[in-house]
Amino acid sequence: MKRFVPLLVLVALLALPYSTLPVPGLFEGTLNSPGTLQMLAICLVFGGLALGYDLLFGRAGLLSFGHALYIAAGAYGTDILVSHAHWPLWAAVAATVPAVAVLAALLGAVALRTTGIAFAMVTLAFAQVGWIVVNRDPGGLTGGEEGLPLDSAGLPAALVGVANTVNLYWVALAFLLLVVVVVHGIDRAPLGRVLTGLRDDERRVSVLGLSAYRLKLGTFVLAGALAALGGAVHALIVGGASPHLASADLTLSLIVMAVLGGAGTRWGAVVGGVVYAYLDQRLTQIGGGLPGPLGQPLFILGTLFVLAVYFAPGGLTGVLKRRGRLA
Amino acid sequence: MSTVILLTLTGLGLAALYFLIASGLSLVFGLAGVLNFAHGLFLSIGAYATWWAAPRWGLAVAVPLGIAAGAATGALVEVVLIRPLYKRPTEQVLVTVGLSLAGVALLQSVWGADPRTYPRPAWASEVTTIGSAQVPDDRFLLIGTAVVVLLALLAFLHKTRYGLIIRAGVENRDMVSALGIDVRRAFTLVFTIGGALAGTAGVLGGMYFGSVSPGQGASLLIFAFIVVVIGGLGSVTGSAVAAVVVGLLQQFVNYYGTAGAGDVSVVVLLALVLLLRPSGLARTAATA
Structure with missing residues (x-):
């Protein structure tokens, strides 16, 4: 029975845009209203981004603090090619993702010379350069603090306009499915077990004759490419790239998502990403009505996160699993 | 020439800030093994405490209060949040991450996201002429404080019993425990010292930048991390x-x-x- 839960969720997600059901409290407006669909699309993108990050963090045990760099590179790369160079969308994405993968390979090659905390700090520092560059607006390319709105002239007609929000939802769902297929494919392949081995005992993997460095670099590059694609999808959904995507806060929230959901588990990061993105948006919507610090989404999310680390070490999925075992 | 003098002194002023943040981070990491993302929060709390108290009681009270607020936050975080997790290093990092997110949001909800004008002693706004350069006096305040702190820290680490325990703990924590010394008391101590230094940096940073905002700690923290790694973890x-x-x-x-x-x-x-010297400039991470 339990095996069918993801399938049921998928069917629900596929049926959702056809439903006119109002869900008071959870969403403003009916399920298929553009506002709700956009919100859900962002949730799905973050589900995918969090799972992509969990490939590094939960599976390979690489505590990268610089994942935002690759997301931002994907978003800005696509946005710049579409809005400044007037490329068609598909060509912009097709050029950006491999370019970001190359960037991840170059930076990863340096960063992976270190391990543990030093690795975390180096990736953080690299990502900080990205944040600085984006904010300085070199040559008017990135739009500085304002961000860069996506020029709708370069987009296919089906993705433009409020009435077509449902298509953005499909794009987001497709991205999430792609990440799930890739990461779960790796989980099932021998590579997945080797990555877990790297996380638990790197020396052992090296003794078995495998190059830990090359495996980690490959994983880093793959995660970077997935992040870039996610960044491009995010830019498409919110209609542009903003400097927030490049900030260290974004990486921190990816960590929060992975841990909140249950790092290294099959569905943990996806659940964490979706729940986090939902709470972040929903709390912002209703935040004005709440007193004091409760009006700040990050205060609630940060506190929840600290509590989760203490009282629910396996994250949300861990709690559900234990509940299931007890029942 | 005057540009070079001004740039040098401004750079040293910035270096003083980095040092005040990084030395605390470095000691905490070196001894307790905690990568402390909440360090920027200690800084912001110190800065806001002084900002809040200065119009009420004057700077002479407000500055020590800011430093004490940073120290108290450091001690509190160690005792309440970090201590239960000493066998789980990743969770420790995660808790400090959550704390930094929630703490900054809390400050923001109380005092708003916009920068607030920071109080400073009148003489710090004047300039001193060195050669042909007009150097603002706040640079000297920063550099002077950092030098005093550096000397005091070194004296503490090398001349006192607790300093000895900290230095030994950085080098080999298990050995110190095995000799029957309660290293965890020293953990609280380094967190308190780190918090006090971060609070000092917050106060001085507010005076240097002329304003304080909730996110200020986090942006300084990243450069402090870089300083810690370049300098070698655990080395003052x-x-x-x-x-x-x-x-x-x-x-x-x-x-x-x-x-x-x-x-x-x-x-x-x-x-x-x-790439060239993976353990940092100090090479051995234990020479304080």
């Missing part, structure tokens, strides 16, 4: 040397290159140091 003198190198490099390249190039060059320096 390493942090001091690295802070000077980073501060000067950043100032000079930012002035003579394009805007932002200084920040980028600091990261390039970090990459070079890690």
